[in-house]
Amino acid sequence: MTNTNMARAQLAPGEQTIIEFNDVNKWYGDFHVLKNINFSIKKGERIVVCGPSGSGKSTMTRCINRLEEHQKGTILVDGVEMNNNLKNIEAIRKDVGMVFQHFNLFPHLTILENLTLAPIWVRKTPKKEAEEMAMHYLERVKIANQALKFPGQLSGGQQQRVAIARGLCMQPRIMLFDEPTSALDPEMIKEVLDVMVQLAEEGMTMVCVTHEMGFAKTVADRVVFMDAGEIVEANEPHEFFDNPQHDRTQMFLSQILNH
């Protein structure tokens, strides 16, 4: 473990591949949802994944922490292959935070307990230390004064910020966002995006499924466009938006930008 860490440290930052998809295929029954996905993400990169619904963008993201199993190909996360080895999966999940469309906070626990649950039980952090860390992250998402409330007493935007803080409490190396603003009222989207922009500026590796193109333009290192289970195009934001290569990408962009 220590050896690999040292080997990692010697690589120049930004050069080290942290997530790698090799010929990944996945089916739901007969439905071929991911087709030959080949893609790699470097440490510290911010990837925005977009595409029409049913294109497989959420599924691809959820394969990274194996909320979904793929049937063919390999996925390497932090050098560990995601297969049926439960120990590998649990180890990777410790290092990969995830934020969901519907927040998925635990309604029977207070905000503070939501944040400290995983550090205490998975990382075995002492309770007091975990609480201090939780308060630190709650302050970062500007919600520390709500720590003792229950999720049901918070607005959608506040809940999603709590969910981001909950992910950060595990001090992950990668954060996955699965349509984090899609279930929010328009007035609350900005407060969540602000937190995500701040996180991106600090160098967190992020994979974000979203249709917030403004966010993609300002934050993403690369934008990935998917359709029908394939990666159609992946490019730097200004190339992607100003000079899309594929007809399909052009059509998608014209539909979501000109309304």
Added chain:
Amino acid sequence: MAIEFKPSPSLPPPVNSVGAVAWVRHNLFSSPLNIFLTLFSFYVLYLLIPPVVEWGIINATFEGASKAACTGGGACWAFIGVYFDQFMYGLYPSEETWRINLALILLVILIGTFAIKAVNKLYLSIGIIVIYPIIAYFLFSGGVFGLEVVETSLWGGLFLTTLLGVIGIVASFPLGVLLALGRQSNMPIAKSVCIVFIETVRAVPLITILFMASVMIPLFLPEGMNFNKLMRVLIGITLFSAAYMAEVIRGGLQAIPKGQYEASDAMGLTYWQSMILVILPQALKLVIPGIVNTFIGLFKDTTLVYIVGMFDLLGRIQAATHDSSWLGTTIEGYAFAGFVYWAACFGMSRYSMRIERKLETGHKRN
């Protein structure tokens, strides 16, 4: 220049929509049908209450040594008084009944201790679940510290009813949780075992299970090996209600949104951590009414042990009504039994409502 937006102030509701008179008007006399139903109900109460009060209190006899003493024409509560000890303790030797009372007082004290904040709840729970039953067992059956041995065949009355009910409830609940989780599990063998168990046990009447426990199992056991009938009946009752419990809890598990499972998986919690910390607390809270329903059903079903020759509260009352000096007291006996069962079940129901209120965190489901 922008105009500042000021929300209008909230006003109090109109006076005639609050208070007792408004309540009566709204709930009792709001429409012709409602007026009719209200008056009809009062009439039925007028027909019922005076005769019952007359029979049960005004004309009742509270003391006496036999039915002959009851001359008032009302209820003969003297019967209950004379047999009270037997109804409570069965044939447990009367000079030893302090042991049952002591065990009960001990339990009340232990549970009461939960209210004290400084006490470690975990140790207290272990004390109640592990250590208390051992103490209670030796208190009840004796044989240690010079306590006289009391055969379980002498145990009876409300004591036996409570014993069967409480042990059945305490043992069937965790078993039910395990069966429900097993039925939801991805492991094919665990899953099929749970399904077969639940479907088989639920498809058989409790009486059959009790007969099997008391009559058939001894036939199959090797010569000389004999374990207690009470024990066998208890196991039968526990397995029976665990199957029902499992299905109630499964309903709760299915009501938990998939996102809760995914969020706890994504955090790296293990299966048991995510069940115990995230899923079960929510699922069990949802199905408290169903769980209490099963408990109440189990508590009342314990009367069926009468069939296999054990005299619980109802059994003892029924036996006592056959006493030749108390013939004709069946109604009093059943009224008493009904009241005791009602009080116990009503208590359980109120307690469960209190727990529900306590666990309410004002959350919307997501």
